[in-house]
Every structure is written in structure tokens, then in C-alpha cells.
Amino acid sequence: MKKLNSQLILEIVIVLFWTSEYAHVPYFTPYLRFLGTGATLVGMIVAAYGFTQMMLRIPIGIATDVTGAYRFVIISGLFFTTVSSLGLFITTNIVLIFICRVLAGVASSTWIASTVAYMTYYPVSDSVHASARLNALNNGGKLLAFAAGGAAAAAAGYRAALFVSFAAGLVGLVLAFFVEKVEIRRERLSIRKVILAMTSARVIIPSLLMAAQQMALHATVFSFTSDIARQAGASSGMLSVLTAVFTAVQILSAVLISSPGFLRLRRNRALAGGYALLAVYMLMLGYSGDVRVMLVGQAAAAVGSAILASLLLSECVRDVPDGERSTVVGTFQAVYGLGMTVGPIMMGCLMESFGSTVSCTVFAGATAILAAAVLLFWRRDAV
Numbered sequence: 001m002k003k004l005n006s007q008l009i010l011e012i013v014i015v016l017f018w019t020s021e022y023a024h025v026p027y028f029t030p031y032l033r034f035l036g037t038g039a040t041l042v043g044m045i046v047a048a049y050g051f052t053q054m055m056l057r058i059p060i061g062i063a064t065d066v067t068g069a070y071r072f073v074i075i076s077g078l079f080f081t082t083v084s085s086l087g088l089f090i091t092t093n094i095v096l097i098f099i100c101r102v103l104a105g106v107a108s109s110t111w112i113a114s115t116v117a118y119m120t121y122y123p124v125s126d127s128v129h130a131s132a133r134l135n136a137l138n139n140g141g142k143l144l145a146f147a148a149g150g151a152a153a154a155a156a157g158y159r160a161a162l163f164v165s166f167a168a169g170l171v172g173l174v175l176a177f178f179v180e181k182v183e184i185r186r187e188r189l190s191i192r193k194v195i196l197a198m199t200s201a202r203v204i205i206p207s208l209l210m211a212a213q214q215m216a217l218h219a220t221v222f223s224f225t226s227d228i229a230r231q232a233g234a235s236s237g238m239l240s241v242l243t244a245v246f247t248a249v250q251i252l253s254a255v256l257i258s259s260p261g262f263l264r265l266r267r268n269r270a271l272a273g274g275y276a277l278l279a280v281y282m283l284m285l286g287y288s289g290d291v292r293v294m295l296v297g298q299a300a301a302a303v304g305s306a307i308l309a310s311l312l313l314s315e316c317v318r319d320v321p322d323g324e325r326s327t328v329v330g331t332f333q334a335v336y337g338l339g340m341t342v343g344p345i346m347m348g349c350l351m352e353s354f355g356s357t358v359s360c361t362v363f364a365g366a367t368a369i370l371a372a373a374v375l376l377f378w379r380r381d382a383v
Contacts, residue, residue, distance in 0.1 A: 006179070006180040007118075007121050009175060009178050009179055009180075010074075010114070010117060010118060010179050011118075011137055012172075012175060013074065013078070013114075013172050013175050013176050013179060014114055014118070014134075014137045014138065014141060015137055015140050015141040015144060016078075016141065016168050016169070016171055016172030016175065017077060017078055017081060017107075017111075017114070017141060017169070017172050018137075018138050018139075018140075018141025018142050018145065019141045019142070019144045019145040019148065019164075019165070019168035019172075020078070020081040020082065020085055020107075020145075020165045020166070020168040020169030020172060021081050021104060021107065021108060021141075021145070021165070022141070022142045022145040022146070022149075022165075023085075023145035023146070023148055023149035023152075023161050023162075023164040023165040023168060024085070024088065024149055024158075024161040024162045024164070024165050025145070025146075025149075025222055025243065026146060026149065026150070026153075026161075026226050026239045026240055026242070026243045027149070027153050027158040027161050027226070027236065027239065028046070029042055029046070029223055029224060029226050029227050030158065030226055030227060030230055030236075030239070031158040031159070032045060032097075033227065034158070035092060035094070037094065038352065039224075039227075039348045039349075039351045039352040040345075040348045040349055040352050041094075041348075042223070042344075042348055043223070043344040043345045043346075043347060043348020043349065043351075044098075044344075044345060044348070045094075045097060045098050045101055046101070046218065046222070046223045046344040046348075047218075047340070047341045047342070047343075047344045047345045048098055048101045048102050048105060049101050049102075049104055049105040049108065049340065050105065050214070050218060050337045050338070050339070050340025050341035050342075050343075050344075051105065051337070051340075051341040052102050052104075052105025052106055052108075052109065052337075053105050053108050053109045053333060053334065053337035053340065054334050054335075054337030054338050054340070054341055055334075055337075056105070056106060056109040056334075057109045057112060057330045057331075057333040057334035057337060058198065058327075058330045058331055058334045059330075060073065060109050060110060060112055060113075060326075060330055061112045061326040061327045061328070061329055061330015061331065061333075061334075062326070062327050062330065064112060064113055064116070064326040064330075065324060065325070065326040065327045068182070068183075069113075070113045070116065070117045070181075070182040070326075071113075071117075071176075071179050071180075071181050071182060073110045073112070073113035074110065074113050074114055074117065074176050074179060075173065075176045075177065075179075076110055077107045077108070077109075077110030077111065077113070077114070078107075078169055078172045078173035078176045079107075079173055080103050080104070080106045080107035080110070081103075081104060081107035081108075081165070081169040081172075082166060082169030082170050082172075082173055083103055084100045084101070084103035084104040084106075084107060085100075085104075085162055085163075085165035085166035085169055086166045087099070087100040087103070088100045088101075088162045088165070089159060089162035089163050089165075089166055109333075111333065112326055112329050112330050112333060113326070115134060115313075115329050115333075116182075116325045116326050116329055117179075117182040118130070118134050118137075119131075119134070119317070119325070120182060128257070128258070128263065128310060128311070128314045129258050131309075131310045131311075131313045131314045132254040132257040132258045132306075132310045133254060133258075134313075135250070135254060135306060135309050135310050135313075136250075136251045136254035139247045139250040139251045139306075140247075140251055142243075142247040142250075143244060143247040143248055143251060144168075145164070145165070145168070146240050146243040146244040146247060147240070147244060148164045148168070149161035149164045149165070149240065150236075150237060150239075150240025150241070150243075150244065151240075152164045153236050153237075153240065154236055154237045154240070158236070198327065198331045202315070202316070202318075202319065203316055203328055203331055203332065204331075204335070206312040206313075206315045206316045206332065207312075207316065207331060207332045207334075207335035207336060208335060209271070209308070209312055209370075209374070210308065210309070210312045210313075210332065210335070210336040210339070211335050211336040211337075211338045211339035212275070212339060212367070212370055213274070213275075213278070213305055213308045213309065213312075213336070213339065214336045214337070214339035214340045214343065215338075215339030215340070215342055215343035215346075215363075216278045216282065216301075216305075216339075216343065216363060216367055217278075217301070217305055217343070218339065218340045218343040218344050219343035219344055219346065219347035219359075219363055220281070220282060220285060220301075220347070220360070220363070221243070221246055221298070221301060222344075223343075223344045223347065223348075224344070224347050224348070224351060224356070224359075225242065225285060225294070225298075226239045226242070226243075227351075228285060228286075228294075228356045228360075229242055229291055229294055231356075232289050232290065232291055232294070233291065234291045238291055241295070242291070242294060242295060242298055243298075245295055245298045245299055245302070246298040246299070246301060246302045247302070248302075249298070249299045249302035249303060249306075250302040250303075250305065250306045253302065253303050253306035253307065254306065254310070256303075257306060257307060257310045257311075267311065267315075267378060268374055268375050268376075268377075268378035269375065270307055270311060271307070271308065271311060271312075271371075271374045271375075271378060272371045272372070272374045272375035272378075273304070273307065273371075274303075274304040274305065274307035274308040274311075274371075275304065275308070275367050275368070275370050275371035275374060276304070276367075276368065276371045277300045277301060277303055277304030277307075278300075278301055278304045278305065278367050279364045279365075279367040279368040279371060280297070280300055280364075281297040281298070281300045281301035281304070282297075282360045282361075282363050282364035282367065283360065283361070283364045284296065284297035284300075285297055285356075285360050286356055286357045286358075286359065286360025286361055286364070287357060287360070312332075313329075313332065316328060316329070316332045317329065317332075346363075347359055347363070350362060
């Protein structure tokens, strides 16, 4: 019963953390554009979130493995997301907004601790189910974020969603103090073990594949999709619906990913299917000009990204001892932070120079090529 209560508190904290990080995301790009910010600069501000994670996640992972301070890191994450959201709510200065996005990236970098702590509640043999459930909690927080942020934005404008982010972070911060200390039996972490964990093909290949997924998502769903939809006539309420559909379908996808039939699939087919769905979504986004078609595309992207996130994390940690998981997860998340950084910058530059249709086509083509490569060259047989 004690273990169940501890897990439940951590689940609530995870939901509130991601609510704080994402309640304002559907409106952030239009808000920056309203302030007169160009597409390239918008891409750079959005990319600061991923760049910070790329730089911090490995050091935080190593430090967490060495100290075992999982609860402290979780609390720190809630603190930084709360401060970031409050800063964004208060200021309209572009430099300060950039700094606040960096702080949001610092907060997200602590996701390592929540990931490792949560997976201790499941045996290693059940890692795919644990990853899918963790992904569902992550997206549950985002769904709550988009619902609450959307209602606030519709009632009082874009900045009201920033206050929702602040409030969720503050409540989560208080609850985080009630998360029980995570006990993981650790061997002494040597430099050799760190290097092996960070350079193993079993870690690097899934991490790079996840970076491609994040590159696609942060170039579209979490940045310029809202700008493209707004140009197609979407209201602020519809922007919230677009992101809510994406997140709700991701949560429902956890049921599919945990099903016995899915677990019997060859992994190369499952991964290739995930990338193919992302490619189809980006073509729909670039060519339709119709918000209703974009909604269908959002659902396709959600299924594809959920498949990729669950399977690639599971692959990354499958044979890793508990005491080294933070280092491995830190590497995984730092590498995919590269995609979060490069994606919006590339998309912003392409959008400014060539428009949305060409930009989406370039990203769709690259993603389709990756789907074919995974199908041909991934050698593992099953999930």
C-alpha cells in the first residue's frame, strides 16, 4: 500500500510538471509573433529549451547516479518550471523571455530523475509497459495543460495560459516534497562505466532515432503548427484543440503499445511505421490549408510519436543496471535534445525563406527516408 501511495504521488507530480511546462506552448509562437518577433528569432527562442537540455541532461544524469538524489532533482525541476512560467507571465522583454525559456529547459532536464524513479516500480522485463505508462503520464500532463491553458487563453488572452503554467508548477512543487526517497542499489560509478554507458551503440542508436522524432515534433507540433494553423484561420480555441487532440491520442496510444499483439511486432516495422506517420502528418500540415485536415494529421503524428518514444526508451534502458540508468537516460535525453534544438531553428529559417509548404515537405521527405532506413537496417526481431 505504501508503495502504491508513493507511486500515485509521483504520478500526480509528473502530470503537474508537464502541465506547467506546456500550458502556454500552443500560444507561445503566436504570442512572440504578436510581439513583433521574426520567424528565425522565434525558432531560436523555442530552440533554447532543447539546447539547454542537450547540455545539462548528461551531467544531471551522472550526478543523480552518483548521489541517488532523485527526489531533490524532481523538486528542483518543479522549482525551475514555476520560476520560468512566472517570469514569462510578468515580462514582454525578448531577452528575459529567452532566459525564461532556458530555465524551462533546465526544468525539463530534471525529467531524468522522474523517469528513473518511476521505472523502479516495474520489473526490467516490463520496461515497455512502464515506458508506455510514463509516456501516458507525460502526455496526460500536456493534455491537462492544453485544456486549462486553452480555457484561460480563450477567456483572457495568450498571457493567461502562462499563469496556468505558473499555478500548476507551484502546486506540483508543494506535492513534490511528499514524494518518498527513491532507493536504488548502486555500485560505485566509475569513469569507465560512464564512458561505456554514453558510447554504447545500444544507447546511441536509439538516442539518435529519438532525436529525429523530437526534431520533427519541435519543428511542427510544439512550435510552427500553431502559426500555420493560425494563418489558415484557426482561432485561439482551435489552437488548443489541435494540441489537445495530439496529446489525447498519444495517451490512448499507450493502450495499443502495451497490447500483446503490438509486442509481437518486429521492432523495425513498428519504428518505421512511427516515422511514416510523422511524415504523412507533415505533408498534411504543409499542403492542406484546412484546419480539419490538420486535426487528422495531429492524430497520426500522435500515434507515430508515441510508438517511437516508448520503444526507443525501452530499447535504451533494457539491459542497463539500475544504478547506471540515470546516466543512460541522461545520454538518451541529451542526444534527443539535439533534435529539439535543431528542429525549430531549421523550420524557422525555412519558413522565413520558402514558406510553410516547402518547409513541411523538406521535413516530411527526411522523415520518410529515415522510416525506410529503419525498416531495412534495424536488426532486432521483436519489441
